[in-house]
Amino acid sequence: xxxxxxxxxxMAMTVLAVFMARIAADYGWSRAxxxxxxxxxxxxxxxxxxxxxxxxDRLGPRRVLLPLVLVQGLLVASLTLVGRHLALFYxxxxxxxxxxxxxxxYSKLISAWFFRRRAIALTGLAVxxxxxxxxxxxxxxxLMDTLDWQRVYWILAGAVLFISxxxxxxxxxxRKPSQAQATNELIPDG
Numbered sequence: 001x002x003x004x005x006x007x008x009x010x011m012a013m014t015v016l017a018v019f020m021a022r023i024a025a026d027y028g029w030s031r032a033x034x035x036x037x038x039x040x041x042x043x044x045x046x047x048x049x050x051x052x053x054x055x056x057d058r059l060g061p062r063r064v065l066l067p068l069v070l071v072q073g074l075l076v077a078s079l080t081l082v083g084r085h086l087a088l089f090y091x092x093x094x095x096x097x098x099x100x101x102x103x104x105x106y107s108k109l110i111s112a113w114f115f116r117r118r119a120i121a122l123t124g125l126a127v128x129x130x131x132x133x134x135x136x137x138x139x140x141x142x143l144m145d146t147l148d149w150q151r152v153y154w155i156l157a158g159a160v161l162f163i164s165x166x167x168x169x170x171x172x173x174x175r176k177p178s179q180a181q182a183t184n185e186l187i188p189d190g
Contacts, residue, residue, distance in 0.1 A: 003065075003172070004128030006164035008072030009045070009100045011156050012079070012093065013038055014136035019149040026149075027084045036086075037093040044097020052101035061105035062174050068099045069168060073160035075099065080150040112175040 004010070020034050056064050075096050082088035106125050114121040143152045 001124040001128040001131075002167045003069070003106060003164055004125050005132050006159050007100075007129065007132060008069075008076050008156075008160050009041060009096050010129055010132045011136055011159070012076055012096055013041060014133050015140040015152070015156065018137050018140040018144060019152070022144065022149045027086075029086055033086055034089075037090055040090040040094040041097040044094040045100045046097075048098045048100060049104065052104045056101060056104050056108050060174050061109045062172050064101055065105040065172065066165070066168060068101060069160060069165050071099045072096060073157050073165065076153055076160060077157035079153045109172065109174060 016034065016037060020031050023029065023034050024031055052064065075092055078092050079089065082092060103125065107122065110121045110125070111118060140152055140156075143155060147155075
């Protein structure tokens with residue numbers, strides 16, 4: 001749940017609406033142009049998701065997800081460095097989408113650890129995503145009352161790098177395939 005709560009893609013998408021007016025004022029971009037970043041992010045996710053299933057199966061969810069969470073935190077930070085280059089803003093959002101194997105990696109991990117209560121465990125993924133969507137915009141708005149939007153992006157990047165990544169590093173433990181298979185064979189479906 002912590003991993004999806006501090007998902008860089010979810011946070012970047014959620015807070016963009018809060019930042020839109022200030023970004024438009026600072027860079028002179030239209031709101032429609034800024035909103036194109038969401039399209040870029042979605043395109044990145046659409047391109048990357050089919051590729052991550054086989055990669056997660058081959059390497060394991062931990063070896064795939066942890067480096068990508070690091071990349072995501074750095075990409076959120078890079079949103080403060082794009083200057084007036086709309087193409088770079090889109091590129092950063094597209095790369096955020098490309099680095100989004102979260103549901104695949106988390107689902108693989110949960111499926112290995114939980115059998116009878118797998119649906120409840122998978123619900124934790126959704127709780128994290130939707131809590132981030134509900135809480136993200138008001139928190140970003142509150143932060144923007146005292147800080148500029150670039151500093152808020154730095155704070156979001158810090159949340160990914162200093163809360164999510166260490167938490168995942170400590171608690172994202174893969175179950176050996178032999179353990180998962182033995183457990184699943186012992187507990188019949190139904």
